[in-house]
Amino acid sequence: MIGNGLRELDRFLNVLLDETMTLHRLRARPDQKNTANKWSAFQHWRGAPLSHDKRLRALGRSRNxxxxxxxxxTRGDSRSTRFFTAGWPEAEAGSGRLREFVIGEFLDISVAELAETCAFYRLVATDLFGELSGNRPRPCRI
Structure with a gap:
């Protein structure tokens, strides 16, 4: 159920990116299902640093x-590693590090981690909403 919920959040962000790109007369890519790649392309277009890429990729792996x-x-972040980086931070709030697991472990997520993950998606969507409305986004606390 949590995996499906994360899929829905990711899909919403993917569609929001397409709408933002269309607004800026860029070619929307509804065929591009990888939200992290789509986000990277959009960040590159607007000359912004590649923020959130690592976490969006980790969330995609976690969701799957x-x-x-x-x-x-069943596998690590890449073929050469036995560690799996989850899409949510370590238990210590504010550490900035994403939680890691070893192959064979069970990927668990606490209620607090799930709430923080939803706040992260809200942060990214707020950034895009600022692009859509022409307003600077208000900070979103996570």
Whole structure:
């Protein structure tokens, strides 16, 4: 269920990116399902630093692990690593590091981590809403 919820959040952000690109007369890419790649392209276009890329990629892997593997980690972030980076921060708030697991572990997410992840998606959407409305986005606390 959590994997499906994360899929819905990611899909909403993907569509919001297309709408933002269309507003700026850029070619929307509804065929591009990888939200992290779409976000990177948009950040490059607007000359902004590649913020959120690492986390969006980790969220994509986490979502797929929960949805397709029942939460059991079967592979690492890449072929050469045995560590899996989750899309949510470590338990210590404000550490800035994303939580890591080892292959074979169960990918769990606490209520606080899930709430923080939803706040992260809100932060990114608020940034895009500022682009859509022509206003500077208000800070979103996470």
């Amino acid at each position: 692990c929960l949805f397709y593997c029942g939460g059991y980690i």
